Amino acid sequence: MIVFDRVSVTYADAAEPVLSGVDLKVPEGELCLVVGRTGSGKSTLLGCVNGLVPHFTGGRLSGRVLVDGRDTREHRPRDLADVVGVVGQNPASTFVADTVEDELAYTMESLGIAPDVMRRRVEDTLDLLGLAELRDRPVATLSGGQAQRVAIGAVLTAHPKVLVLDEPTSALDPGAAEDVLAAVQRLVHDLGLTVLMAEHRLERVVQYADSILWLPGGGAPVELGAPADVMGRCPIAPPVVELGRALHWSPLPLTVREARRPAVALRAELPAAPPYAARPVPGDVVGELSRASVRYGSVAALREVDLAVRAGETVALMGRNGAGKSSLLGALTGLVRPSDGRVRVADSDPRELRGRELIRRVGLVPQQPADLLYGETVRDECAAADRDADAPAGTASTLLARIAGEIDPQRHPRDLSEGQRLALALAIVLTSAPPLVLLDEPTRGLDYPAKARLVGALRELADAGHAIVLATHDVELAAEVSDRTVVLADGEVVADGPSREVVLQTPLFAPQVAKILAPLPYLTVADVVAARAEHRDAS
Amino acid sequence: MTVPGSGQLPRLVHPGAWWLWALCLAYAAMRTTNLLLLVEIAAAVAVVVSARRGQAPWANAYSLLLKLGLVTVAITTVLQLAIGVRAPGHVLVRLPSVPLPSWLDGLALGGPVTGEAVINAFGAGLRLAVLIACFGAANALAHPARLVRILPAALYEVGVAIVVAMTFVPQLAESLVRLRAAQRLRGRPITGIRGLRGIAVPVLEEALERAIGLAASMDSRGYGRRAEQSAAVRRASAAALLLGLGGALVGTYQVISGGDRHGLGIALLVAGPAVALVGGLAAGRRGRRTRYRPDRWRSAEWAVLACGAVVVLAYAFGAAGTPATGVPLAWPRLELVPFLATLVAALPALVTPPVPGAVAVRPQLAVAA
Secondary structure, eight states: OEEEEEEEEEOTTOSSOSEEEEEEEEOTTOEEEEEEOTTSSHHHHHHHHTTHHHHTTOSEEEEEEEETTEETTTOOGGGGTTTEEEEOSOGGGGOOSSBHHHHHHHHHHHHTOOHHHHHHHHHHHHHHTTOGGGTTSBGGGOOHHHHHHHHHHHHHTTOOSEEEEESTTTTSOHHHHHHHHHHHHHHHHHHOOEEEEEOSOHHHHGGGOSEEEEEOOTTOOOEEEOHHHHHHHOSOOOHHHHHHHHTTOSSOOOSHHHHHHHHHHHHHHSOSSOOOOOOOOOOSEEEEEEEEEEEETTEEEEEEEEEEEETTOEEEEEOSTTSSHHHHHHHHHTSSOOSEEEEEETTBOGGGOOHHHHHTTEEEEOSSGGGGOOOSSHHHHHHHHHHHHTOOTTHHHHHHHHHHOOOOTTSOGGGSOHHHHHHHHHHHHHHTOOSEEEEESTTTTOOHHHHHHHHHHHHHHHHTTOEEEEEOSOHHHHHHHOSEEEEEETTEEEEEEEHHHHHHHOGGGOOHHHHHHTTSOOOSHHHHHHHHHHHHHHO | OOOGGGGSOOOOOOHHHHHHHHHHHHHHHHHOOOHHHHHHHHHHHHHHHHHHOOSSGGGGHHHHHHHHHHHHHHHHHHHHHHEEEOOOSOEEEEEEEEOOOGGGTTEEEEEEEEHHHHHHHHHHHHHHHHHHHHHHHHHHHSOHHHHHHTSOGGGHHHHHHHHHHHHHHHHHHHHHHHHHHHHHHTTOOOSHHHHHHHHHHHHHHHHHHHHHHHHHHHHHTTTTTTOOOOHHHHHHHHHHHHHHHHHHHHHHHHHHHTOTTHHHHHHHHHHHHHHHHHHHHHHHTTOOOOOSSOOOOOHHHHHHHHHHHHHHHHHHHHOOOOTTSOOOSSOOOOOHHHHHHHHHHTTHHHHSOOOOOOOOOOOOOOOOO
16 A cells, blocks of 8 residues: 655755665555654654655655555645545644534545535544544644544545554543544554554554554664564563563563463562662652642632642652643642642742742743743753853753753754753753752653653652652653652542552553553562562572 | 524524624614614624524634723723814813814814713714624624635635634734743743743744644645636636725725715625625636535525615614714614614524534633643
């Protein structure tokens, strides 16, 4: 269905090609997962499928891309609209119509499909993706998962043969992600659609894939193979695969269910609880909400929340989209005015703090780290951060080097990879050494190596006595770094306690290792490996 | 007797009907100085909006614009009293006056305030407020995006541009809030020139990125695939469009200025859009896009339009006094013909089909962080 024939892509004013000599064939009806580190050319490869690369993006493409027999050299993206449906990373910003139903019909209107056919297809699509209740809703009011499903529906109504999805679940909470993936799987099974999907969160998607395309990046040839084969070699792997590899399980498990079988024997070998690493004893309260409520119009985003965060503590804040996580972080930084109750940050009201007074007490890395960056180069940015915080020159760049390794100081912040940008924002926030550090959804768009570096940086911070609050959907990250987990639902705290206890009680928030080894309280691969080694030594 | 509208199946009335109806009421408001009638028009608009507005968030446009209208009344009244043409008559209060140069003949800053001046200023403000309320009503009854959908195919590009622009504004507001928050988080000023500079560039960058993303999405969804018109046809339709809109503009001015030639004004107001429409239709015959669930024009739409027409006729021929003449300081007279006609203008609240069932709409949160 999709054929790449010695495809190389070089963007204008780039020295090296993004893709070189890519040869591959994706057969009809397959769900092919594209994995690779950031910057390995995943988005470019996906863009080639419907001709956006190079017709829209510019650059040079050599070789041939054939989709359902059509060559993208002769067909512009709009001429491929009836064969390929593309859903980008941020679907909400690409909606053209203003209500769900009109959005679903848009592609068909462009293709000139007869009105009665359009009507039927819209109804079919509403049912297929579970959107029937949303049909009259303005697209601006949709939640993340709903917007993603509407965007998929909007390209499906043209009855394409190929669906291209770029990071469809990155921004979603675990429940919404499952809805979207279930919908995609139904399309593959019922309609025989060929799906090409790029996703960083492999733990969510790897079980649905029929094949995996691995882009090693750096000019190495791409590999397309059965999931178990590719996962056996690929450095980017979900925890279940890492556990399998660490313990030399064969065949390599790809899903929690497959891993539970060999895990029966493993459970017998493991002690009842992993050896707990000594954590610093939490110190003074550095941030506190007492009976704090936040309201937007008639909607309560937070309801009488009580929460105290102590120095040296790492708190994971979890819950669905819209549960009040961002409002809580906003209240702690004084961006959101509580309608009721009290918010204190290091004994002051954050709403009354300005400038340095504020950034010396609390720092927030927002959901889009780029919001914090205004400079032309990384060096400018670091220098500005030193000035803002009245810190000795070089403080920010030293911090940056420690978090992210060497980054060329002449680069523009917008050209950095997602992980580097996050590191830069974090370094800027840390320049003023605030005792309370908040991160909103830090792993969005991060690959596993970048995530591992983030975990290291956060651990160091906690050891140095910073209190950290992470609002995240990423259960694996929460399991790795947090001591304490707070679950919010509808603006109320529904669970608050040590992470090990809380995530084990809530299946939706449990990491893969916990699901595999339940009822034993192990959360990470490192826990298991360490415990097993200790057990072996003892016996 | 059964109420006509109650028997009809719920559906949304054609947006064209609502906008024309609102236009008719706006015309009426421009034609009268009678405060009673102005209040009555506002009431008729309010009745119809409360009965037939949709469930979507933009239905709030009416109350927003109504507030704007009230502010307008206050501002125009105060301004007209402080700086304005002094009408002779019953002096209410004397403000300290400032002499103005002679070339500003007729204008005064301060000085005696007469009851006539107050009434005239208030009337002018109220007229403007009613006009804004009519616009708000049209927005609440039929979102402009639905109006855009009925444009002929030749104007399709214009329509898309309008819809995109309309979604762009709230997104811009959202980026502004977010970037101001980020500015604060870096311990920087969020007000003044420095604050503005820190925000303007990233907001524009984001807007540009979003525009590129949208263009890519539209391209991959087949936008522009069916553009098969010759250049000559396109040019002719564009000329007709410009000519028509120009005519409509001149017509509007004639009507609003309240001069003697308002008959000509009405003629231009009708002919202008007609020319634009014909040009558009002629060109659109070759466009091969199709429409999903087009709005239908049925008897209810004719009824709405008829109500509007009754109002226009009554005010064109039955109303005393035009805005050009002043208002005497007296209780306004009850003018029977326009009064009854304005009651007719409220009839769409009954004769149109009800709005389809209430849909639970999640309010959009303005999350700052």
